[in-house]
Amino acid sequence: xxxxxxxxxxxMIGKQLAALQDLLGSEQGKSIRAAFLKRGIMQLTREPPAxxxxxxxxxxxxxxxxxVRKELGGSLPVVAGESGGQKVIxxxxxDTGEWVGLxxxxxxxDPMALVGLWLGVLLLIALGAATxxxxxxxxxxxxxxxxxxxFSQGYTPSPLPVTGPEEVRKLTRGFNRMVxxxxxxxxxxxxxxxxxxxxxxxxxxxxGLALEMMESKDPELTEEALQNVAxxxxxxxxxxxxxxxxxxxxxxxxxLGVLFRHTLSRYRDRGVNIDMxxxxxxxxxxxxLRPGAIRRLLTNLLDNALHHGGGDICLESGISSDGREYWFxxxxxxxxxxLGEQERVLFPYVRLQHGIPVPGSGLGLAIVQRxxxxxxxxxxxxxxxxxxxxxxLRGSHGKCPDP
Numbered sequence: 001x002x003x004x005x006x007x008x009x010x011x012m013i014g015k016q017l018a019a020l021q022d023l024l025g026s027e028q029g030k031s032i033r034a035a036f037l038k039r040g041i042m043q044l045t046r047e048p049p050a051x052x053x054x055x056x057x058x059x060x061x062x063x064x065x066x067x068v069r070k071e072l073g074g075s076l077p078v079v080a081g082e083s084g085g086q087k088v089i090x091x092x093x094x095d096t097g098e099w100v101g102l103x104x105x106x107x108x109x110d111p112m113a114l115v116g117l118w119l120g121v122l123l124l125i126a127l128g129a130a131t132x133x134x135x136x137x138x139x140x141x142x143x144x145x146x147x148x149x150x151f152s153q154g155y156t157p158s159p160l161p162v163t164g165p166e167e168v169r170k171l172t173r174g175f176n177r178m179v180x181x182x183x184x185x186x187x188x189x190x191x192x193x194x195x196x197x198x199x200x201x202x203x204x205x206x207x208g209l210a211l212e213m214m215e216s217k218d219p220e221l222t223e224e225a226l227q228n229v230a231x232x233x234x235x236x237x238x239x240x241x242x243x244x245x246x247x248x249x250x251x252x253x254x255x256l257g258v259l260f261r262h263t264l265s266r267y268r269d270r271g272v273n274i275d276m277x278x279x280x281x282x283x284x285x286x287x288x289l290r291p292g293a294i295r296r297l298l299t300n301l302l303d304n305a306l307h308h309g310g311g312d313i314c315l316e317s318g319i320s321s322d323g324r325e326y327w328f329x330x331x332x333x334x335x336x337x338x339l340g341e342q343e344r345v346l347f348p349y350v351r352l353q354h355g356i357p358v359p360g361s362g363l364g365l366a367i368v369q370r371x372x373x374x375x376x377x378x379x380x381x382x383x384x385x386x387x388x389x390x391x392x393l394r395g396s397h398g399k400c401p402d403p
Contacts, residue, residue: 006060010067013102017091018072020100024093043083043101064089064104080104140164144172147179156183200236204229251400253286254294256328260315263298274302275314284317284326288400289375297371301330301391304364309334309388329392336383345381365391 020042023032036042061080068078068089078091087104140163147157159176162169208229211222257278264274278284298315305313309332317328337345344350348366365381368391372379377395384390 003063006063007067009104010064011071013064013089013104014068014071016102017068017089017100020102021093021095024096024100041102043088045099045101046097047099061087061104137164137168140168140172144168144175147175151179156186204233204236208233249290249292251288251290253400254289254291255286256284256289256294256317256326259291259294260298260317260328263295263302264315267302272306275312277314277316278318284319284328285323285397287326287395287397289395293371293375297368297375297393298330300364300367304368304391305330305332305334305389307364308332312388323397325394325396327392327394329390331384331388331390333384333386333388336387336389337381339383342381346379 020036033044037044065078065080068091072078072091076092076094078089080087080089082088083101088101089104090099090101092098093100140160143160147160150157157179159179160172162172162176164172208226211225211229214222260276260278264276267274302313302315312333314331315328316331317326319326346365346369348363350366369379372393375395376398377393380392380394382390382392
C-alpha cells in the first residue's frame with residue numbers, strides 16, 4: 001500500500017529538485033530564491049545539516065530517495081534528514097555549492113502505524129488460533145473425562161467420537177475399545193452367573209421340597225436341614241447380588257422418605273418392627289439417585305442389622321444445617337465392630353467372629369459399599385452408644401443429568 005506512494009513522491013521531488021537547479025541558475029534565480037524561501041517551499045544551506053548524515057532507515061524513505069536519484073540521473077548526492085521536525089530531501093546545487101532541501105510529504109499511512117496494525121492483526125490471529133486449538137483439544141478431553149466418570153459409577157457410556165489431536169484420538173480409541181471389551185466380559189459374566197444361579201437354586205429347591213415331604217423320625221433334624229437349605233439359597237442370592245453389579249437404571253429425583261417407608265413396610269409385613277425417625281417439619285429433598293439401588297442398599301443394611309443385632313433397629317435420617325447435604329443411618333444393638341476392623345469389614349467375604357454363629361456370607365457391607373460409591377454417597381461406620389453399630393451414609397443434592 002505504501003510503496004506506490006513512495007515511488008510517486010520520489011519522482012515528484014526529483015522533478016522539483018531538477019527544476020530548482022535550472023531556475024536558481026537562471027537570471028530570475030534571485031527573485032525565485034527569495035519567493036520560495038519566504039513561502040517555505042524550499043530550504044537552502046551552505047553546509048549539509050548534521051541530521052542529513054543520519055537519514056531514517058525505513059523502506060518508505062529509501063524508496064523515495066531511490067526515485068529522487070533516478071530523476072536526477074544519479075550524478076548528485078541525495079540525502080534525507082530532519083529540519084524543524086520535518087523530513088527533508090536534500091541535494092547539492094552544483095552551480096552555487098549550496099544544499100537545497102524540499103519537505104517530504106507524509107505518507108497516507110504512517111509506516112510505524114502500519115507495522116503496529118499488522119502486529120495487532122497477527123496477535124489477534126494468533127490468539128484466535130490458540131483459542132480454537134485449546135477448544136478443539138479441550139472438548140474431546142472433557143467428553144473423555146465425563147465418560148470416565150460415568151463409567152466409574154457403573155454406567156456403560158456410548159462410544160465417544162474420535163476427534164482432536166492424534167494423541168487424544170489414540171486415547172479415545174483406547175477408551176472405546178476398553179469399554180467395549182469390558183461390556184462383552186460383563187455380558188459373558190452375566191450369562192455365566194445366570195447359569196450358576198439356575199443350576200444351584202434348582203437342586204436346592206428340590207432338596208427343600210423333599211425334606212418337607214419326607215417323613216422323619218427326628219423333626220428337629222429335618223428343621224435344621226431345611227434351615228441349612230434356606231441359608232444356602234440366601235448365600236447364593238447374596239453372592240449373585242454382589243457380582244451382578246448395578247441395575248440398568250437411570251438416576252432420577254428420588255423421594256427418600258417415600259422409599260424408606262415403602263421398604264420398611266415389607267419388614268413390618270413379616271412381623272419385624274423397625275423404628276423410623278425422620279426430621280421434624282423438614283424434607284430430605286429430591287436427590288438424584290437410582291431408587292432401585294438405594295432400596296438394595298437399605299435392604300442389605302437392615303438384613304445385616306437383623307442378623308447381627310437382633311431387635312432394637314433404628315432408621316434415622318436428616319439434613320445438614322445449610323440444607324446442602326442429607327444423611328441416613330441404620331443403627332442396631334449388636335456386638336459392634338472394633339475400631340481397627342471398621343475398614344476391613346467393607347471388603348468382600350470378611351466376617352468377624354464374635355463367638356456366635358451368624359448366617360450370611362460376609363457380602364452385605366461390601367454390597368452397601370459398592371452401591372454407595374456408585375451413587376456418590378460417603379459411608380461411615382461407628383459404634384453406637386450403649387452397644388451396637390451405626391452405618392451412616394451422606395450425600396449432597398445435585399441436579400440430575402439430562403437423559
